[in-house]
Amino acid sequence: MVLESQIPEGPIAEKWEKHKFNVKLVNPSNKRKYDIIVVGTGLAGASAAASFAELGYNVKAFTFHDSPRRAHSIAAQGGINAAKNYQNDGDSVYRLFYDTVKGGDYRSREANVYRLAQVSVNIIDQCVAQGVPFAREYGGLLANRSFGGAQVSRTFYARGQTGQQLLLGAYSALSRQVAYGKVKLYTRSEMLDLVTVDGQARGIITRNLLTGEIEQHAAHAVVLATGGYGNVFFLSTNAMYCNATAAWRAHKKGAYFANPCFTQIHPTCIPVSGDYQSKLTLMSESLRNDGRVWVPATKEMAERLRKGEIHVNDIQEADRDYFLERKYPAFGNLVPRDVASRNAKMMCDEGRGVGSTGLAVFLDFADVIKRTSAEAVSQKYGNLFDMYAKITGENPYERPMRIYPAVHYTMGGLWVDYNLQTTVPGLYATGECNFSDHGANRLGASALMQGLADGYFVIPYTIGDYLAKTPPKPVTTEHPAFAEATAAVQSRMQQLMSINGTRTPDDFHKKLGHIMWEYCGMSRNAEGLRFAKQEIVKLRQEFWSDLKLAGTEAEMNQALEKAGRVADFLELGELMVDDALDRNESCGGHFREEYQTPEGEALRNDDEYAYVAAWEYMGDNQPEKLNKEELTFENVKLTQRSYK
Amino acid sequence: MAGSNPNAKPMNLTLKVWRQKNRISQGGIVDYQVKDISPDMSFLEMLDVLNEDLLRQGQEPVAFDHDCREGICGSCNLFINGRAHGPEQGTTTCQLHMRKFSDGDTITIEPWRASAFPINKDLSVDRSAFDRIIQAGGYVSINTGGTPDANEIPIPKDIADRAFEAATCIGCGACVAACKNASAMLFVSAKVSQLALLPQGHVERKTRVENMVAQMDKEGFGACTNIGSCAAECPVGISLENIAILNQEFLSAKATSNNLA
Numbered sequence: 001m002v003l004e005s006q007i008p009e010g011p012i013a014e015k016w017e018k019h020k021f022n023v024k025l026v027n028p029s030n031k032r033k034y035d036i037i038v039v040g041t042g043l044a045g046a047s048a049a050a051s052f053a054e055l056g057y058n059v060k061a062f063t064f065h066d067s068p069r070r071a072h073s074i075a076a077q078g079g080i081n082a083a084k085n086y087q088n089d090g091d092s093v094y095r096l097f098y099d100t101v102k103g104g105d106y107r108s109r110e111a112n113v114y115r116l117a118q119v120s121v122n123i124i125d126q127c128v129a130q131g132v133p134f135a136r137e138y139g140g141l142l143a144n145r146s147f148g149g150a151q152v153s154r155t156f157y158a159r160g161q162t163g164q165q166l167l168l169g170a171y172s173a174l175s176r177q178v179a180y181g182k183v184k185l186y187t188r189s190e191m192l193d194l195v196t197v198d199g200q201a202r203g204i205i206t207r208n209l210l211t212g213e214i215e216q217h218a219a220h221a222v223v224l225a226t227g228g229y230g231n232v233f234f235l236s237t238n239a240m241y242c243n244a245t246a247a248w249r250a251h252k253k254g255a256y257f258a259n260p261c262f263t264q265i266h267p268t269c270i271p272v273s274g275d276y277q278s279k280l281t282l283m284s285e286s287l288r289n290d291g292r293v294w295v296p297a298t299k300e301m302a303e304r305l306r307k308g309e310i311h312v313n314d315i316q317e318a319d320r321d322y323f324l325e326r327k328y329p330a331f332g333n334l335v336p337r338d339v340a341s342r343n344a345k346m347m348c349d350e351g352r353g354v355g356s357t358g359l360a361v362f363l364d365f366a367d368v369i370k371r372t373s374a375e376a377v378s379q380k381y382g383n384l385f386d387m388y389a390k391i392t393g394e395n396p397y398e399r400p401m402r403i404y405p406a407v408h409y410t411m412g413g414l415w416v417d418y419n420l421q422t423t424v425p426g427l428y429a430t431g432e433c434n435f436s437d438h439g440a441n442r443l444g445a446s447a448l449m450q451g452l453a454d455g456y457f458v459i460p461y462t463i464g465d466y467l468a469k470t471p472p473k474p475v476t477t478e479h480p481a482f483a484e485a486t487a488a489v490q491s492r493m494q495q496l497m498s499i500n501g502t503r504t505p506d507d508f509h510k511k512l513g514h515i516m517w518e519y520c521g522m523s524r525n526a527e528g529l530r531f532a533k534q535e536i537v538k539l540r541q542e543f544w545s546d547l548k549l550a551g552t553e554a555e556m557n558q559a560l561e562k563a564g565r566v567a568d569f570l571e572l573g574e575l576m577v578d579d580a581l582d583r584n585e586s587c588g589g590h591f592r593e594e595y596q597t598p599e600g601e602a603l604r605n606d607d608e609y610a611y612v613a614a615w616e617y618m619g620d621n622q623p624e625k626l627n628k629e630e631l632t633f634e635n636v637k638l639t640q641r642s643y644k
Numbered sequence: 645m646a647g648s649n650p651n652a653k654p655m656n657l658t659l660k661v662w663r664q665k666n667r668i669s670q671g672g673i674v675d676y677q678v679k680d681i682s683p684d685m686s687f688l689e690m691l692d693v694l695n696e697d698l699l700r701q702g703q704e705p706v707a708f709d710h711d712c713r714e715g716i717c718g719s720c721n722l723f724i725n726g727r728a729h730g731p732e733q734g735t736t737t738c739q740l741h742m743r744k745f746s747d748g749d750t751i752t753i754e755p756w757r758a759s760a761f762p763i764n765k766d767l768s769v770d771r772s773a774f775d776r777i778i779q780a781g782g783y784v785s786i787n788t789g790g791t792p793d794a795n796e797i798p799i800p801k802d803i804a805d806r807a808f809e810a811a812t813c814i815g816c817g818a819c820v821a822a823c824k825n826a827s828a829m830l831f832v833s834a835k836v837s838q839l840a841l842l843p844q845g846h847v848e849r850k851t852r853v854e855n856m857v858a859q860m861d862k863e864g865f866g867a868c869t870n871i872g873s874c875a876a877e878c879p880v881g882i883s884l885e886n887i888a889i890l891n892q893e894f895l896s897a898k899a900t901s902n903n904l905a
Contacts, residue, residue, distance in 0.1 A: 051788040066709065067775050069815055070717045086795060122789070129791035131784045131844045133808035140798030158808055164716055165811060172783035179779040187772065210764055239711040273684045278692055279713045387715065390732075390739045393684070456788045504699045506692070551704045555666065556765045559695075559705055 003256075003614055003629040006417040007111040012635050013093075016115045019418070020461055024468035031056030033472035036463065037204055037219040038062070039191045039246050042071030043163075043170055043448060044431025045225030047455025050173035053182035055460060057467075060217055061174065061183050064190040064209060064241060064561075069171045072227060072239040073451060076163025077284035077384065079145060079155035080448040082120040087144050091152040093117045100446060101636045103149040103336050104411070104439020105588035105604065107259070109612070110635055111418060112436045119457040120449050124156055126456055130169040134158050147444040148285050149336040149643075155445045160284055160384045166448055170455070189215070190561065191246040192492075193485045194222065194253045194427065201427035202475060205485045207493075209561060212554040214486055214493075216477040220470050221426045221463055224250060225455065228410035228432035230263065232569045232576065233521070234513020236407035237269060237282040243565035244572050247414055247433055255422040256614040256627060258415035258435035260572065261580035264442055264589045265522050266408030267293075267340035270391055270401075271360040280406040281391055283363070283384055285444040288333045290368040290377070291401070293340070295361050297321045299351040306358055312399055323347055331643040338441045338589045338602070339643060341405035345522050346600065348404075355402045364400035405522060409447060411438040411589065412579075415614040415629070419462035420454060423614075426466060430454035435612065440588025493553040496563050501546030505563040508543045512536065512566070512573055520577050525593040529581045533574060540570040575615055575624060582626060585609045597640070606638050654680040655747040659694065661706055662754045664763050667770075671763065673752070683743035687730065688713060688720065690742055691753075708767040715739040715879065718814030721821070722767060723754040728818035728877045736816065736879040756817050758826035760864045771817050773863040774831060780859035781852040782835040784844050803841055810838040812880050819874035819882070825866030830874035832860050833890035834882050840893050850897035857894055 008019040026034065034057050038049040041063040049061040065071060083096040096117035101108055124142070128134065134156050135143040144153040158165040177183040188209040195203040195216070203218040229244035230236040251257045268283045296302040297319045304310050323343055325332045333340075344361045347353060354360050369377055374397050378385065385396050392402070414422050414429040416436055421428050431451040438446065519532035543566070551557045586595040586602035587609070595603045612629040656679045664671025678694050685693075688710050695705035711719040720737040724730035730740045745751065753767065761769040799807075811834070819830035836853050839845030845852070868887060875884040 047788075054787040065711065065719070066771055067815065069775075070711055070719050072712060072717070074718075075712045075714050075716050084794070122791075124794045125791040126788060128794040128797060129784065129786050129844055131807075131839050131842050133804055133811050133838065133842065134794075135808075136799060136801045136804040138801050140800050140804075141795045158811075161716065161812065164814075165808070168811065172778065173788070175775065175779040176783045176785060178775075185775075187775075239717060240713060241711050274682055276682060276685050276689050276693060278686070278689050281714050386734075387739070390715075390735060390741065391686075393741070393743060460788065502700070504696055506696060548699060548702070550699055550702055556707055556768070557704075558707055559699055 001423060001627065003415070003627055004417060005109065005629055006419055007109070008418065012110060012114045015111050016118055023461060023465035026464045026468050028056060030472050032058065034058065034467050035060065035219040035475060037217055037222045038225060039204065039223065040071065040225035040227060040433070041068030041171070041174065042073035042225060042227060042431065043167055043451030044433070044455045045071070045223070046167070046170035046174040047452050048223055048225060048430055048459050049183055050170065050177050051456055051460040052463070053177035053180070059177070059183040060186065060219060062186045062189045062191060062206060064188060066187055068174055068185070069168060071167060072242055073167045073448070074164045075239065076448055077160045077282065078147065078286040079157035079162045079445040080123065080166065081147070081154050081443070081445040082124045082156060082449065083117050083154060084121055084124060086142060087153045089152045091154050095152065096120060096154065098636055099150050100437070100443060101439065102641060103443040104441050105602065105641055106439065106606070106610070106633065106636070106638050107262070107587050107631065108437055108439030109631060110633060115458065116437050116450060116453050119453045122457055123449060123452045127166060127169050130172060132158065132165045132169040145286055146289055146334065148288060148334045148340070149443040155286070157286065160286070160381055163448060166452065170452070191226070192249065192489045192564070194250045195481050195485045196253055196424060197479050197481050200425045202479070203477060203482060205489050207489070210556050212552070212557065214489055216482045216486060218475040218477045218482070220467055220475055221428065223428040223430060223459065223463070224414065224433050225430045226433045228413065229572055230407045230410050232512065232573050233407040233516045234509050235272065235277060235280050235517070237266060237280050240279060243568070245565050245568045247429070248568040248572055250414065250422065250424065250427060252617050254424045254617070255427055256415040256616050257412070257575060258612050258614045259412035259579065260576045260615065261520065261583060261590050262411035262440050262588065263407060264337060264409040264411060265341045265405045267337055267344055267405050268363060268403045269406035269408070270388065271355055271357070271404040281387065282406070282408060283388060283401060283403060285337065287363060287381060287384065291333065291363040291365050292322055292367060293324050293333055293344070293361055293363055294320045294322045295347045295352040295354060302352045302354060302358070305354055306356060312362065321352070328643045335643045336441055336443060341522060342591060344405055360402040360404045362400040363403045365396065366400070369397065409442055411435065411440060411442055415612065419465060420459050421462070421466065428459060428463060430459055440590055493560070496547065496560060496567070497549055497553050499545065499547040501548050503546050504548055505559055505566045508539060508547070509566045509569065511539055512569060515539070516573055516576070520580050523591045523593050524580050526581060529577050533577045536570065536574045536577065543567065543570055578624065579613055579615065582613060583609055601640070653747065654682055655742065655745065655749070657681060657745065658750040660750065660752040663706065663766055666765055667762055681742055683741070685742045686713065686738055687722070687724070687740040687742065688738050706767060707765040710738055713738040716814060718816040721756050721769065721816050721818070723756060723821055725752050728756070728821040729879050734879055734881055736814070756821040758820045758865070760826065760828070761817060761820065771815070773865070774815050774817065774828070776863065777828065777832055777856055777859045778835065781848070781855040784839065785848060797843060799842060807838045807841040810834045810841070810882065810886055813882050814880055816879065818877050818879055820865065822873040822877035823866065824871065824873070825869060827868045827874070828860050828863070828865040829868040829887050829890065830878065830882055832856050833886035836893055837886040837889040840889060849893060850901060853890065853893040853897050854901065
C-alpha cells in the first residue's frame with residue numbers, strides 16, 4: 001500500500017483552514033444516525049468523545065478503569081504549551097511549530113505540527129471556559145512558565161498537576177454528555193480486538209473486567225485513544241495498567257505501526273531503589289527551571305560520596321560540575337529531554353554518578369531557595385517536593401534531589417494521515433496512541449497539547465469526512481466478522497489460562513523490560529539489538545509454555561489481564577528492536593552509538609532516513625514489512641540541532 | 645539504595661486481608677505472612693510480593709485497585725489498620741511506604757466500607773456512584789469551540805488558588821470510608837466549591853448544587869453530621885471549608901430555586 005499522508009496543498013499556514021473547508025460535512029440531522037466508538041478516556045479520548053456527542057453523534061466510550069477520571073493523563077505534571085504569547089516574549093504559532101519540529105529532531109510531519117501549534121491557543125480558551133483552574137498572576141490573568149527546548153514562556157500550568165486539571169475538565173465535558181444520553185460509558189471494559197468488515201473498522205471486542213464476559217460492539221467508526229507503550233520496559237513513569245493491547249490488536253488487523261523505536265527517556269525521575277520496584281516516578285521537567293543539575297567534578301569525590309564518607313552539602317562549589325550549564329550555555333538546564341538524559345547517563349558512565357548504585361545525578365534547589373525562599377519554592381513545586389520526600393524519605397528542601405532518566409513517553413504509535421486516520425479506513429488514532437507530531441523526541445508540555453488538540457479540535461472535523469461517505473444505515477454485530485473475532489479472543493483467553501506453567505506474568509514482564517532497557521533504551525547499537533531480538537523471541541516462547549495463572553477467565557482476574565498485555569508487549573518489543581536496527585542514524589531519543597558527532601551528539605542521516613518507518617503486519621511469525629513515508633521539509637531547514 | 649535509612653533491616657509481617665470472591669458472596673479475613681519486606685517498598689509493592697507468592701503457589705492473588713502509583717489517579721483505596729489509606733497523614737495507599745511499619749507488625753487490610761460502594765472482589769470496590777454525581781452537574785455546560793479568549797475572564801489569584809485547592813480532589817472515596825455515616829459530602833462539596841468560586845460556574849450554580857446533592861442522596865450515601873473525619877483522612881487535604889460552601893450554596897439555591905425539574 002502506498003502511504004497517503006493526505007497533507008493539503010498550499011502554504012503551511014493555510015493548509016488547515018483550507019482542509020476544514022474541503023472536508024465533507026455530515027448534516028446536523030444525520031449526525032444522530034452515526035455511532036462512534038472511542039476507546040480510552042484520557043485527554044485524547046474524553047475530549048473526542050465529548051466533542052462528538054456535542055455535535056450530535058452517538059458515542060460509546062470505553063475505559064478499562066473504574067472511572068474515566070483515572071486515565072494516566074491525570075498524572076501529567078508540568079504543563080501545556082500554547083502559542084498565546086501572553087508574556088510578550090516573542091512567541092508565535094510559527095515559533096511553537098519551529099521549536100516542536102526542531103525538538104523532534106526533524107522526524108515529524110510539518111503540516112501536522114503546524115496545525116497543532118495553530119489550535120494550541122483554542123485549547124487554553126476551551127479549558128478556562130470549562131473551569132480549569134490554571135495558575136494566575138495577581139492581576140487575574142494567566143501565568144506561564146518555561147520548559148525544555150524553548151526560549152519563551154508558553155507553558156500554562158496548574159501547580160504540578162496540570163494533567164489532572166485538564167483531564168478533570170475533559171471528564172466533566174464527557175460526564176455532561178453521559179447525562180444527556182449521547183455518550184454511553186463502558187467502564188472496566190478492555191478492548192481485545194478490532195473488527196473489520198470489508199476492510200473497514202466496524203467495531204471492537206471487549207472483555208468486561210468484572211465478569212469476564214466477552215462483548216461485541218459495532219459502530220460506523222472507531223477511535224483509539226489508548227495511550228503509549230512505555231510499559232514495554234516494565235519500569236517506566238507510565239501507570240501500571242498502561243498497555244499497548246488495543247493498538248497492537250489494531251496493528252494485527254491492518255493498522256501500520258510507525259516509528260516504534262522512538263521512545264522518550266525522561267531525564268528527571270526518582271532513581272530505582274530495588275528489585276521489587278514496580279514503577280518509576282517522574283519529577284516534572286518544570287523543576288529544571290529552578291533546579292540545577294550537577295555531579296561531583298571528579299570520580300574520586302563521587303566515590304567517597306557514594307560510600308557515605310562525605311555529605312553532599314559539604315561539596316564545595318568548585319568541586320561541582322553543572323554539566324548541562326557547562327556544555328550548553330544557551331539552554332543550560334533547559335535542554336530538551338533526550339539531550340539531558342544522555343548527558344546524565346554519560347556522567348554516570350564516567351563514574352561520577354551519585355546514590356548507592358551510582359545511577360543518579362543531583363537536581364539542586366539550594367540557589368533558588370537562597371534567592372527567593374523555601375516558601376516560594378513550595379508554592380511552585382510543593383506537591384512534587386512532597387512526593388519526592390514520601391518516596392525517598394529525604395527532604396529536598398535541605399539536600400539536592402537525586403534523579404535519573406526513565407522511560408516516559410512513546411513518540412511512535414499507530415501511523416495516521418493528516419486526518420488522524422490509520423491505514424484501516426474508519427479507524428482513527430489520537431493522542432499518544434498515534435505517531436504524528438513529536439518526531440523522534442517530544443518537548444515537555446506538548447503531550448497534553450497534542451492529546452487535547454486531536455480530541456477537541458482536529459478529529460471532530462476530520463471524522464466527518466469519512467462518515468459523510470458512509471451510508472447512515474444502522475450497524476449491527478450480526479456480520480460473521482464479529483463472531484470470528486469473538487471466538488479468537490475467547491480461544492486466546494483459554495490458551496493463556498491452560499498453560500499451567502511456573503512463572504508469573506510479572507516475571508516475564510520484568511525480563512522483557514530488562515532486555516529492552518539494556519539494549520533498546522537510552523543508547524543502542526546493532527550488535528546489542530540483534531542480541532535483544534533473539535532474547536525476546538526466546539522469552540516469548542517461554543511465556544507461551546511456562547506461564548502460571550490462577551482462577552478462571554469468567555471472573556475478575558487481574559493476573560489474566562496482565563498476561564494478555566505482556567503477551568502483546570512481547571511482540572511489540574521485537575518490532576521496536578527491528579525498527580531501531582533499521583534506522584542507521586541517531587535522532588532524538590533514538591541514539592545509535594555508531595552514529596554520533598565527535599562531541600557525542602546525535603548524528604542524523606537526512607539523506608537516507610528522513611522517513612517515517614511504518615511497519616505492516618504480515619502474519620504470525622513473519623517479518624513485518626517496512627513501508628516508508630518520506631518526510632519533506634518546506635518550511636524548516638534541516639540542521640544539526642544545537643542547544644549550545 | 646540510599647533512602648533515608650540505608651541500614652533499615654527487611655521486615656517480616658503478618659497480613660490480615662479481606663478476601664471476597666465476588667459481589668454476592670460472603671467475605672472474610674485471611675491471614676498471610678510476608679517476608680523480607682524492604683522499608684523502601686511502597687505498601688502496594690509489598691502487596692505485589694504477596695500476590696507473586698500466591699500466584700506461584702497456584703492461589704488467586706488478592707484483587708485491589710491501583711494504577712498510577714503516584715498518588716494522583718485515585719484508584720488505590722485500602723483501609724489499613726482501621727484507617728483510610730493507612731497511618732500516614734495526607735498520603736494515598738500507593739505513596740505509603742513500608743518504613744512506616746516495623747518488623748513483626750500485623751497489618752489489617754480491608755476495602756472501603758459503604759453501601760454506596762459495593763465490593764467487586766477482595767479489596768476492589770465499585771465507586772461509579774461518584775461518576776453519577778458528577779454527571780448530575782459537576783461541569784460547566786459549554787460545548788467545544790466558541791469560547792472567549794482565556795484572558796478575557798480575569799480571576800483574582802486567591803480565588804483561582806482556592807478553586808484549584810478544591811479541584812485537586814482525586815475521587816478516591818477515602819472521605820466516604822472515613823465517615824461513620826459514609827457521607828460523600830466532602831467529595832461533592834469539592835466540585836461544587838470549585839465551580840461556585842469561579843465565574844465560569846456562576847450561570848449554573850443553583851441547579852448544579854441541587855442536582856448533585858439530589859444524586860448523592862439517591863446513591864445511598866449517608867448524611868453529614870459535621871464530624872470532620874473526611875477532611876482529616878483526605879489524602880490530598882481537601883478542606884472542610886468546602887462543606888460550608890456547599891451548605892451555603894445549597895440553602896441559597898433552595899431559597900431562590902430556578903430548578904424547574
